[in-house]
Amino acid sequence: MDGKGAIKLFYNGSIYTKFDKKSPVESIVVKGDRITFYGTSEESMKRYATIAEQIINLEEKVVFPGFVDSHLHLDDLGSSLTYLDLRGTDSIVELKERLRSYRSRNPGARVIIGMGWDQESFSEGRWPERSDLDGIVNDVPVFLERFCEHAGVVNSKMLDRLESVSFPEKVLPRSRDGRPNGIVKEEAASYFKKVAHDLIGNEVGNLSVASNYLLSLGITSIGFVSCGTESVEYLANEASRIGIRVRAYMRQEEAGGIEEMRMRIGENSYLKINGIKLFADGALGAATAALREPYEDGKDNRGMLIMDSGSLEREFEKYDGRNVQFAMHAIGDRGIDAVIEAVSSFGRDRLVEPRIEHCTVLREDHINRLKELRIGVSTQPAFVIDDWWAVNRLGKERSRLSYPLATLQKEQLKVGLSTDCPVEPPNPWFTVDAAVNRGEREKREILKYSGEERVNILTALYLYTTGSASLLMDSDVGSLEVGSFADFIILDSDPFELQDVRKIRVQETYVGGVSRFRAKK
Numbered sequence: 001m002d003g004k005g006a007i008k009l010f011y012n013g014s015i016y017t018k019f020d021k022k023s024p025v026e027s028i029v030v031k032g033d034r035i036t037f038y039g040t041s042e043e044s045m046k047r048y049a050t051i052a053e054q055i056i057n058l059e060e061k062v063v064f065p066g067f068v069d070s071h072l073h074l075d076d077l078g079s080s081l082t083y084l085d086l087r088g089t090d091s092i093v094e095l096k097e098r099l100r101s102y103r104s105r106n107p108g109a110r111v112i113i114g115m116g117w118d119q120e121s122f123s124e125g126r127w128p129e130r131s132d133l134d135g136i137v138n139d140v141p142v143f144l145e146r147f148c149e150h151a152g153v154v155n156s157k158m159l160d161r162l163e164s165v166s167f168p169e170k171v172l173p174r175s176r177d178g179r180p181n182g183i184v185k186e187e188a189a190s191y192f193k194k195v196a197h198d199l200i201g202n203e204v205g206n207l208s209v210a211s212n213y214l215l216s217l218g219i220t221s222i223g224f225v226s227c228g229t230e231s232v233e234y235l236a237n238e239a240s241r242i243g244i245r246v247r248a249y250m251r252q253e254e255a256g257g258i259e260e261m262r263m264r265i266g267e268n269s270y271l272k273i274n275g276i277k278l279f280a281d282g283a284l285g286a287a288t289a290a291l292r293e294p295y296e297d298g299k300d301n302r303g304m305l306i307m308d309s310g311s312l313e314r315e316f317e318k319y320d321g322r323n324v325q326f327a328m329h330a331i332g333d334r335g336i337d338a339v340i341e342a343v344s345s346f347g348r349d350r351l352v353e354p355r356i357e358h359c360t361v362l363r364e365d366h367i368n369r370l371k372e373l374r375i376g377v378s379t380q381p382a383f384v385i386d387d388w389w390a391v392n393r394l395g396k397e398r399s400r401l402s403y404p405l406a407t408l409q410k411e412q413l414k415v416g417l418s419t420d421c422p423v424e425p426p427n428p429w430f431t432v433d434a435a436v437n438r439g440e441r442e443k444r445e446i447l448k449y450s451g452e453e454r455v456n457i458l459t460a461l462y463l464y465t466t467g468s469a470s471l472l473m474d475s476d477v478g479s480l481e482v483g484s485f486a487d488f489i490i491l492d493s494d495p496f497e498l499q500d501v502r503k504i505r506v507q508e509t510y511v512g513g514v515s516r517f518r519a520k521k
């Protein structure tokens with residue numbers, strides 16, 4: 001038997017092959033990278049035990065298909081995991097504490113880059129200096145950038161890298177002993193920033209850090225939104241090695257050579273360039289999402305369209321016939337109008353599975369239009385909890401159909417879930433919890449007006465697997481039916497029996513029948 005078609009038999013588990021109903025099976029059999037059989041342990045033993053290369057006892061554990069996050073930013077996640085986040089630090093003591101904890105979590109780091117501090121918020125009323133950092137980290141260089149990106153502080157190990165360059169006192173101040181005190185400004189800050197980034201290596205390397213993190217959370221397929229060409233080129237080699245399935249949506253300004261790029265990278269089941277991300281409007285947080293009626297808390301402000309229906313259509317025209325799927329950011333109802341108008345005027349049948357990202361402030365009349373035009377929706381249940389100010393901004397009436405989930409599901413629209421990570425944490429159980437509880441625990445006001453938009457856990461899981469997979473145009477993932485990819489996760493507890501699903505941990509993640517993550521005991 002060659003390795004490609006090797007048979008692995010998993011038995012004695014509680015395996016959910018799909019979430020359309022709650023009916024687990026005991027056993028799955030994997031041939032190569034796909035599911036070839038599921039059923040009782042007895043049956044699979046009878047048929048496959050003698051030819052199986054591996055027989056694995058699941059010890060009655062619960063097994064799910066891997067989660068599919070239909071919209072996240074892999075590059076930004078990589079940066080946020082790699083860099084020390086110092087935003088919100090209110091003292092030098094706290095800055096040191098965060099540095100200490102980052103160091104212990106990253107014992108192998110060759111350099112530490114942090115960002116986001118502001119001495120104006122420090123209770124000590126002074127800038128941090130080299131001596132503050134040296135007491136915490138003295139074996140590798142440290143560069144902590146001020147939030148303005150025009151200044152920073154470095155430790156002694158980093159100052160050693162100054163070599164023959166000299167900077168004037170005003171950008172590299174010195175302490176009484178004549179040595180720089182560690183504060184760096186303007187050109188000196190840029191110098192050390194470059195040294196730090198050269199040491200950390202290629203930024204795209206952060207994509208593997210991020211991918212491995214997602215696998216550890218049980219996410220096996222992702223829609224990588226606002227992807228750049230550099231990332232695609234990196235993932236062309238790395239995605240299959242890491243074992244994560246990436247469907248890329250290119251930034252509009254980097255999408256010009258999409259067909260040539262597809263040819264060059266040689267798409268496979270781990271990496272495909274699905275299409276292009278477009279922005280119809282802004283965001284609710286900044287009150288720039290385009291609304292038909294003014295913001296409740298913003299007098300005459302109705303937000304702004306970034307692309308109206310005409311500009312969207314021109315973009316459709318440009319890529320007509322080139323097999324490009326458009327993922328269109330639209331949060332306000334006027335933004336959603338723009339997408340609907342563009343799709344309907346250009347002709348739905350000339351488009352490849354158009355999808356709306358966020359689709360937050362829905363109106364009653366949108367539902368049928370989205371359905372008729374078969375426009376998919378990628379929604380982020382965790383926003384309901386994080387956007388605690390939403391009712392203030394939208395008013396009660398508009399809150400009712402905002403962040404809808406049950407309605408979209410009931411009307412059988414094509415819906416997938418996502419986290420927009422790192423905007424929301426990528427842990428799927430937080431999203432499942434938000435979809436099911438809708439901010440009840442956090443006492444979110446929106447629940448009062450839109451309580452009926454809660455869904456049950458089975459629905460949330462269905463949307464997070466099969467639903468998201470359909471947005472990514474990938475029918476081979478999201479379920480463990482015969483012929484599907486063997487992308488599945490083994491859980492440490494049974495989600496259907498838990499009060500708080502946020503406590504669930506993934507024990508092992510398989511992608512294409514290969515173990516890609518295993519929790520430390």
Ligand SMILES: [Zn+2]
Pocket residue numbers: 071072073225420
């Ligand atoms: Zn996003």
